[in-house]
Amino acid sequence: MHQEPLPDRLPVTDRTRHRRLREQGSLERPQLEAVLDAGFVCHLGVVVDGRPVVVPTVYGRDARTLYLHGSVAGRSLAGDTPVCVTATHVDALVLARSVFEHGVNYRSAMIHGTARKVIDADEKLEGLRRITEHATPGQWSYARRPSRKELAATTLLALSLEEASVKIRTGAPEDGDGPDAALGLWAGVLPLTTLWGTPEPDPALPPGIAVPEHIARRAGTRHG
Amino acid sequence: MHQEPLPDRLPVTDRTRHRRLREQGSLERPQLEAVLDAGFVCHLGVVVDGRPVVVPTVYGRDARTLYLHGSVAGRSLAGDTPVCVTATHVDALVLARSVFEHGVNYRSAMIHGTARKVIDADEKLEGLRRITEHATPGQWSYARRPSRKELAATTLLALSLEEASVKIRTGAPEDGDGPDAALGLWAGVLPLTTLWGTPEPDPALPPGIAVPEHIARRAGTRHG
Structure with a gap:
């Protein structure tokens, strides 16, 4: 099946519109991919009995789909389920003159959508390959690959990368040109x-x- | 108001019972506190219009309450809101002989409950102090503290540490004594x-x- 590539510009929806600190938001697909590719553990949010549940899990991706290891959350998911996946990297503490301007330099990607359990064995194998190679490039061709039985015992979730947003904060505190600059306090960032x-x-x-x-x-x- | 300390043993509820990989679960409060104290960014899950939303945010705590900076999520929260807060540290990749046994060494704390917006100015100040000192011990007495106006402009959430669970995985892969050991492949962990x-x-x-x-x-x- 031929599929059009996903557009480079991520769509603005009620869930991806940046409302706070607009300058930090990005709806550029290359930025989304860069943030996702910088890590391998995300936080998967689902609604169970009307309440949120957030679990860490590993992921991989291709150009249009995020694959998630869904063992824990997967059990709770019946059919197609609304999810929110957030992957965050903490880059530095932002230490301002005032507590109010303190913050964090970070990169965070948030993907909204409907997760489906992957049933097809070929797609499952490919999704696991993406997850494995995402965490450890080269490992798929080194380790023993899943048997049919292991594949059946694995819960894999797929989530379209269509609806997503990115938030990135970089740089110095923002009170360097305000009245607090006169306090003579040290300000800057402490990288991690x-x-x-x-x-x-x-x-x-x-x-x-x-x-x-x-x-x-x-x-x-x-x-x- | 005198309050009994929270029990050292976290309560088993439908949401905190460990079902998968039982050996990784812990319901000991000191472990919960150790995992929370090891980081300063968590992922806060809320339900908005029936769908999950997961946002990263900073936190601090005292013996019974988690305080969260709630600027983004806070706006969506009307009154008391069910939340799930998860804080995760990734310690190593677990590289087994078989892809199926691959995993992650990690420490993760998950807190379930109902978040309330902190209104009282004294509690707000104390919550912000906890958050600030949690990320950067010593900073509260160094930086300029929030003014009344700044305090009013800050959304702070409080969440009881009553209902929570911890999951920790440490150590080597688990296929070292199985048939895959005969494959002669390297296996171990790659620390982060x-x-x-x-x-x-x-x-x-x-x-x-x-x-x-x-x-x-x-x-x-x-x-x-």
Whole structure:
């Protein structure tokens, strides 16, 4: 089936319109993809018995669909279910002169839509491949792939990337040119950096099995 | 008003009962507090027009209440509103022999309840103090505190820490003693570490204002 690519400009809907701090909002698809690609754990929100439930889960994507590992939330989902998926990276504390202007530099993507459970075995395999490769590029061709039985035991959710929005805050505090600047207080940002560490072998691993290159080369590099 | 301390053992409810991977669940309050204290950004889930909305926000706490900066979500909240707050730290990728056994080492706290908007000015100030000190210990006594007007312009949410659960996964993959161990593949965990960086002064800062000690001493230390 031929599908038109999703438009680069994300649609403005009641849920994606940026109302607060307009300057931080983005509806550009490349920014959405960049934020999603910077991490591998998102928070999936569903409504269960009229109340919200928010669970962390891993994800991957292609150009139009977000795939989510849905083991926990999936059980609660009957058929097509409204969801909200939010993926956030915290980049720095914004330390202003006044408490009121304190904040966080961050990148956050929010996707609204209706999640469907993936049933088709081929799509399920492809979705799992996307999730696996998203977290650990190279791992799909290294590890043993799912058996038919394992595939059946896996709950995979698919969510269209159609309706989404991005919020990004960068840079210094905003009270540098206001009256509080005269207080003589230090202001600036305190960055947070996430790094991949050194691979730790499973204690059950027999000697002589080297860390594969696609994992070893990540050690010490920046994540996010 | 005297209040009994919340019990150390979190109550088992329909929403906090651990159903999947029982060994990861905890209902011990000290673990809840440790997970909450390890970070400062959570994901707040609310139901708007029957659909979930999940937004990142900063938080702080005392022994019985979580305080949340509610600017975005707060607008949608009329009166007391069911919420779910989830705070998650990602500690490592779990790289097993089989894709099926892949996972994430993480610590996640989930709090269910009814959020109320804080109206009382004293409680609001105290909630903001908790949030500020939670993210940056020492900052409340350093920065300019909120004026009455700023306080009125701030939406603060309070959520009881009564109903909550914690999930933690640590350690190696679980297929080290199964048939896949014979595949001869490397397996283990790839840790993620988050570090505080070097404070970056606001470009608008006049020369000669030193980074205060409570901020400077964080540089290079581990977050989370």
